[in-house]
Amino acid sequence: REWVKTIFPGLEMDEAFWKTIDKFYDHHSLGKINGIAYVPACQRFVTASSDGKIRYWNSDTGDILKCMGGHHGSMNAVDALPSKLQAVSGGADGFGRLWDLESGKQLLAMHYPGVSAPINAVAVFPGGQKVAFGHEDGYVRIWKLDMGTPLCSINTGSAVRGIAINPSNPMGQIITANADGYAWVFTPKV
Numbered sequence: 001r002e003w004v005k006t007i008f009p010g011l012e013m014d015e016a017f018w019k020t021i022d023k024f025y026d027h028h029s030l031g032k033i034n035g036i037a038y039v040p041a042c043q044r045f046v047t048a049s050s051d052g053k054i055r056y057w058n059s060d061t062g063d064i065l066k067c068m069g070g071h072h073g074s075m076n077a078v079d080a081l082p083s084k085l086q087a088v089s090g091g092a093d094g095f096g097r098l099w100d101l102e103s104g105k106q107l108l109a110m111h112y113p114g115v116s117a118p119i120n121a122v123a124v125f126p127g128g129q130k131v132a133f134g135h136e137d138g139y140v141r142i143w144k145l146d147m148g149t150p151l152c153s154i155n156t157g158s159a160v161r162g163i164a165i166n167p168s169n170p171m172g173q174i175i176t177a178n179a180d181g182y183a184w185v186f187t188p189k190v
Contacts, residue, residue, distance in 0.1 A: 035077040035122070039085065039101065046087045046101070048078035054089050056101045066104040070097055077121050081128035081145075088131045088145070090119025096133050098145060108148045112141055121163040125172055130190065132174055134160025140174060142190055151190040158182075 031051035038045050039056070044065070047055045052071040055064050071091030080087045085101040094116050098108035110133075121134030130151065133141045140154040140163065154174070162177035174186045 034075060035079075035089075037078050037080045037087065039080040039087065040082050041080075041085050046078050046080055048075040048089055048091075050074045052091065054078055054087060054099055056087075056104075066101060068099050068104050068106065070106050070109070071095060073118075076119055077134075079122045079124045079131070081124055082126065083128060086128075088122050088124055090122040090133050092118040094118060094135070096122065096131065096143065098131075098148075108145070110143050110148050110150070112150060112153070115139075115141075121160050121176075123163040123165045123174070125165050126167045130172075132163055132165060134163040134176055136160075138178070140176060140186070142188060152188055154186050154188060156184050156186075 031049040033047045033049055035048035036045060044059055045057050052073060052075050053067055053069045054075060056066040058065055071093050073092035075089050075091045077090045078087055087099050087101060089097050094111060096110040096119060097106055100107050117135040117137035119133045119135055123132045129145060131143050131145055135141065136159045138156050138158050138160065140156060140160060142151045144151055156176050156178055158178045158180035160176050161179055164175045166173035170187055174188065176184045178184060
């Protein structure tokens with residue numbers, strides 16, 4: 001507990017605070033967390049873990065509300081839709097998956113035929129209609145979420161480690177962080 005007091009001097013740390021910290025610490029044994037995203041629709045969050053599971057958390061109490069599995073191998077990245085209780089994950093198995101956080105059910109599995117490259121990064125477009133997956137093979141693959149329709153692929157030149165989507169002007173512009181040490185900017189016509 002002393003390390004928390006050192007990092008956050010002056011923070012009031014009552015018994016409720018420590019109960020919440022202890023819950024998060026207790027869940028540490030569930031596996032390495034590879035990705036995290038806030039769920040704007042409810043101010044909770046989701047994590048992607050090395051055990052292949054997505055967990056939906058109550059950020060106030062530290063309770064796991066749902067635990068969902070479907071990836072074969074590590075789950076590497078996660079992002080949440082802006083106005084629904086849904087999240088999209090990407091895994092070492094090369095699949096992207098859409099999840100309903102209330103029911104815990106997988107709604108959609110997305111996979112380009114013939115592509116086995118792991119997904120390292122996930123970003124949902126503003127509006128929640130599309131998602132971009134950054135792959136180990138250097139491609140960003142964009143999908144429409146309503147029916148799981150692939151829209152386009154962009155070759156970035158090296159493994160994609162991170163991805164962000166511009167929410168303003170130009171809307172939908174994609175920025176990638178790549179293994180070659182560069183950040184690349186793309187404006188796909190999708």
